[in-house]
Amino acid sequence: xxxxxxxxxxxxxxxxxxxxxxxxxxxxxxxxxxxxxxxxxxxxxxxxxxxxxxxxxxxxxxxxxxxxxxxxxxxxxxxxxxxxxxxxxxxxxxxxxxxxxxxxxxxxxxxxxxxxxxxxxxxxxxxxxxxxxxxxxxxxxxxxxxxxxxxxxxxxxxxxxxxxxxxxxxxxxxxxxxxxxxxxxxxxxxxxxxxxxxxxxxxxxxxxxxxxxxxxxxxxxxxxxxxxxxxxxxxxxxxxxxxxxxxxxxxxxxxxxxxxxxxxxxxxxxxxxxxxxxxxxxxxxxxxxxxxxxxxxxxxxxxxxxxxxxxxxxxxxxxxxxxxxxxxxxxxxxxxxxxxxxxxxxxxxxxxxxxxxxxxxxxxxxxxxxxxxxxxxxxxxx
Amino acid sequence: xxxxxxxxxxxxxxxxxxxxxxxxxxxxxxxxxxxxxxxxxxxxxxxxxxxxxxxxxxxxxxxxxxxxxxxxxxxxxxxxxxxxxxxxxxxxxxxxxxxxxxxxxxxxxxxxxxxxxxxxxxxxxxxxxxxxxxxxxxxxxxxxxxxxxxxxxxxxxxxxxxxxxxxxxxxxxxxxxxxxxxxxxxxxxxxxxxxxxxxxxxxxxxxxxxxxxxxxxxxxxxxxxxxxxxxxxxxxxxxxxxxxxxxxxxxxxxxxxxxxxxxxxxxxxxxxxxxxxxxxxxxxxxxxxxxxxxxxxxxxxxxxxxxxxxxxxxxxxxxxxxxxxxxxxxxxxxxxxxxxxxxxxxxxxxxxxxxxxxxxxxxxxxxxxxxxxxxxxxxxxx
Numbered sequence: 001x002x003x004x005x006x007x008x009x010x011x012x013x014x015x016x017x018x019x020x021x022x023x024x025x026x027x028x029x030x031x032x033x034x035x036x037x038x039x040x041x042x043x044x045x046x047x048x049x050x051x052x053x054x055x056x057x058x059x060x061x062x063x064x065x066x067x068x069x070x071x072x073x074x075x076x077x078x079x080x081x082x083x084x085x086x087x088x089x090x091x092x093x094x095x096x097x098x099x100x101x102x103x104x105x106x107x108x109x110x111x112x113x114x115x116x117x118x119x120x121x122x123x124x125x126x127x128x129x130x131x132x133x134x135x136x137x138x139x140x141x142x143x144x145x146x147x148x149x150x151x152x153x154x155x156x157x158x159x160x161x162x163x164x165x166x167x168x169x170x171x172x173x174x175x176x177x178x179x180x181x182x183x184x185x186x187x188x189x190x191x192x193x194x195x196x197x198x199x200x201x202x203x204x205x206x207x208x209x210x211x212x213x214x215x216x217x218x219x220x221x222x223x224x225x226x227x228x229x230x231x232x233x234x235x236x237x238x239x240x241x242x243x244x245x246x247x248x249x250x251x252x253x254x255x256x257x258x259x260x261x262x263x264x265x266x267x268x269x270x271x272x273x274x275x276x277x278x279x280x281x282x283x284x285x286x287x288x289x290x291x292x293x294x295x296x297x298x299x300x301x302x303x304x305x306x307x308x309x310x311x312x313x314x315x316x317x318x319x320x321x322x323x324x325x326x327x328x329x330x331x332x333x334x335x336x337x338x339x340x341x342x343x344x345x346x347x348x349x350x351x352x353x354x355x356x357x358x359x360x361x362x363x364x365x366x367x368x369x370x371x372x373x374x375x376x377x378x379x380x381x382x
Numbered sequence: 383x384x385x386x387x388x389x390x391x392x393x394x395x396x397x398x399x400x401x402x403x404x405x406x407x408x409x410x411x412x413x414x415x416x417x418x419x420x421x422x423x424x425x426x427x428x429x430x431x432x433x434x435x436x437x438x439x440x441x442x443x444x445x446x447x448x449x450x451x452x453x454x455x456x457x458x459x460x461x462x463x464x465x466x467x468x469x470x471x472x473x474x475x476x477x478x479x480x481x482x483x484x485x486x487x488x489x490x491x492x493x494x495x496x497x498x499x500x501x502x503x504x505x506x507x508x509x510x511x512x513x514x515x516x517x518x519x520x521x522x523x524x525x526x527x528x529x530x531x532x533x534x535x536x537x538x539x540x541x542x543x544x545x546x547x548x549x550x551x552x553x554x555x556x557x558x559x560x561x562x563x564x565x566x567x568x569x570x571x572x573x574x575x576x577x578x579x580x581x582x583x584x585x586x587x588x589x590x591x592x593x594x595x596x597x598x599x600x601x602x603x604x605x606x607x608x609x610x611x612x613x614x615x616x617x618x619x620x621x622x623x624x625x626x627x628x629x630x631x632x633x634x635x636x637x638x639x640x641x642x643x644x645x646x647x648x649x650x651x652x653x654x655x656x657x658x659x660x661x662x663x664x665x666x667x668x669x670x671x672x673x674x675x676x677x678x679x680x681x682x683x684x685x686x687x688x689x690x691x692x693x694x695x696x697x698x699x700x701x702x703x704x705x706x707x708x709x710x711x712x713x714x715x716x717x718x719x720x721x722x723x724x725x726x727x728x729x730x731x732x733x734x735x736x737x738x739x740x741x742x743x744x745x746x747x748x749x750x751x752x753x754x755x756x757x758x759x760x761x762x763x764x
Contacts, residue, residue: 117551128552158551162544169499169540170510172575177559180574192562193554196578 010225011185013122021058021224021251028227030059030249040067045105050320051098051250059224061234062246066219070106076217078103079204079245081113081226084134085123088141089270090350091253093357094316096145098250099221103151111204111373112142114156118200121193128158141273143371144360155207155373157200163376164203167210172199174236183228202233205245211376220247253316256309258288274358277351284310284347290332291339302335310339310346318349392607393567395504403440403606403633410609412441412631422449427487432702433480433632441606443616444628448601452488458599460485461586461627463495466516467505470523471652472732473635475739476698478527480632481603485533492534493586493755494524499539500582503575510540523655525753526742537589537755539582545758546585549592554581556618565610584615587627593758602629635698638691640670656740659733666692666729672714673721684717692721692728700731 008017010024025032033052037060042048044067051057066076080099082092103110116131123131139154157164180186180195205218220230227249234244255269271280290304290311305311311332319325328345331337390399392406407414415434419442424430426449433439448458462481464474485492498513505513521536539546562568562577590598602612609631616626637651653662672686672693687693693714701707710727713719 117547120551121555128548158548161547165499165543165547166510166540169502169575172578173503173573175574176571177568177574177577178570181570186559188560188563189558191555192557192559192577192581193551195559195574196554196581199574199578 012226012228013184015225015252019252024224025059028059028224028231030061030224030227030247031063033058033060033063033248037063037067040064044070045101047105049098049101050322051094051316053322054315055251056094056316057098057221057248057250059249060247061230062244063219063248066217066246069217074217076106076108076219076246077208078108078110079113079218079220080110080222081115081201081204082138082142083115083119083122084131084138085119085126086134088138088273090273090313090317090353091270092141093145093273094253095221095223095250096142097317100145100147102219102221103147108151109208110147110152111207112147112152112154112371113201113204114139114154115197115201116159117157117193118197121191121197137274139368139371140361140364141357143364143368144273144357146360147371149367149370152371153373153376154368154371155204160373160376163207163211163373163380164200167203167206168196168199170240171202171233171236172196174239175199175232179232179235183232198229198232201229202236205230205233206237206240206242207376209242211380215243217243218245220245222247222249223252224249225252254309254312256283256287258307258309271350271354273354273361275354277354280350280354281347284343284350285340287343289339289342295338298338299335302333303339305329305332308332308339310342313346313350318346318353394608394610395566397607397634401634406606407441410441410606410613412443412606412609412629413445415440415442415445415630419445419449422446426452427483429487431480431483432704433476433698435704436697437633438476438698439480439603439630439632441631442629443612444626445601445630448599448628451599456599458488458490458601458628459590460490460492461495461600461602462492462604463497463583463586464520464524465497465501465504466513466520467501467508468516470520470655472655472695472699472735473652474523475527475655476635477603477605477632478524479699482527482529484601484603485529490533491590492529493589494529494534494536494753495583495586496521496536496538497579497583498541499575500579503573503579519656521750521753522743522746523739525746525750526655526739528742529753531749531752534753535755535758536750536753537586542755542758545589545593545755545762546582549585549588550578550581552622553584553615553618554578556621557581557614561614561617565614580611580614583611584618587612587615588619588622588624589758591624593762597625599625600627602627604629604631605634606631607634636691636694638665638669640689640691653732653736655736655743657736659736662732662736663729666725666732667722669725671721671724677720680720681717684715685721687711687714690714690721692724695728695732700728700735 006017008020010019038052041052070076078099080095099110102108114135116135119126120128120131135156175198177195180198186195208216230245230247237244257266257269268283268286271283287309290306290308292298292301292303314325314328388399390402392401420434423434452458460481462477481492484490496517498517501508502510502513517538557580559577562580568577587600612627612629619626639648639651650665650668653665669691672688672690674680674683674685696707696710714724
């Protein structure tokens, strides 16, 4: 079901309406990723990345500065995160896959924040036990993406609060309720934990410099809806003696049911990482496409990949090779392929992807501790 | 200088105007400590305590219930605290001395919270380094009162956040900004740390039951201005599966300069625990009294101990024996003693008290760790 008629609302907790990415750049005051910036990334990486090339990552703050610093030998840290309020779906993996690429190519340490406190504060009906179970489950998905253990630090807010609280306290003193309300739209009915939380979300941007007494740049790959957090973080950074974190922001992988952003809470809108092959196939076969009303019409007039969720899956994940993507697009527009046939191509790709991902999930189960930010405690003591 | 003409305002962060304690009981919805309740306390203790007998502790919540539970064999914990925003003065010691008596007589474990995060949030110009220095210094004063190490757990919010955050998170989810604003008078200019803080102040009321998996009653001896915190704490307690904390509340020792509450920030208004004998004597000799304009007049008409800060010192601290107090009161009202003479009696008492207190402060310096709430970590693991 499409929700494109609603007015656009994009905050860290709500995405509604048709998302106009150009308008978001204006609204949020971020910058478009230019061809020059892409080239600079590729030069360091020694290869292109289709997510950058296709403008799936499309917006940034201070990416040029991050690359300048890198060129000078001043390496950056990566910071991204996950709020464990539900199961992970395929769309969540998009920024993580790109983050892994950046980790590998730039030899960067990654801080991966699990905001278990946030989800407890913001989801009325979620207990802490439920959040903990979801966090464990989500961490399996994160690690299944293949991050380097020695360069990956999973920070769980409640479990690692001893490493985080003092930084959060310093941030919190410098953010008024007025500011928080203006940036996040908090009402007076918001609980005092939710109001506090933006201070916690700032912490991983600073924790490396804090622990090691350095002045290390940080870049945050994330979906664009999280940008308001970094505005607050950037506002306070210098007053705390830290560098402003940069960011690089991606579009949402649209729901299989049409509309703007997938949701784990609408069962058919997203393929979950733990779906069975049968369920995954069912979701793909039921997906919203840009097809015509009849096969005859489609053969005659062609279909529209621009609004098709199946095509988005190819673009975002399953056809990293531009030739493959161009080929399927041509067939689609030319009426050479029907939507049912196209879905029959995606379904086995999806099933294979899930199969590998699920094996990797199993594989990391006894290695979670290797990624724990608890390791920072030893470094803090030194 | 008296500030009695202002309208009364009593919150955890502001005390202004002449404090009307009867009105506070009404406003806050607490209860007066009855002669029956005093008797029950004395029965257990095997002795009276002048602070209770003289209604310096005058108000409570659920004290009867605490004693009922005690009689049934269900012991309580004590919880009090200190916000380290300045040096400790003699007035701060009043509730601590009474708390020590309760600890001893009821064999109760004491949780003593040092709210270093609070003072950083609420004092614009205070750095965390300054708060830390003050906290260390204040802890010396606390321990100099003579609490039992094996039954005293000093909880510092930032240092012991790993023991406190999860409880605070559970509290915070259940307190809206509307409630916090109504109870504490927060403006929109309040920082998000200050708004969060009431959740932290609730924690020591629950931490014992949390760590040991018990259902242990808790009573909070404190100055009456802190009561709004416990209203919030009591409101959420049962929803979190904890017992509501009881409380027993004291009046303020008035400033030497007249008015309602002493302040470390007005130098002559309070004797600091670290004052030299010379400084202490100077403050006493300059104190506001209920004396007449001339010696002749005073000898003829007598003076008024009801408004005299010197007399309050006798009442609150230096004349625990009622006969001594009655004697000085009679002399004062009868004009048998002039204020200067009366101050000459107080000054050496004050100096002797400070001398002992300062020696005790030195004495605890290398034993602070024995009182640390960090010991709870071991118990949590079990």
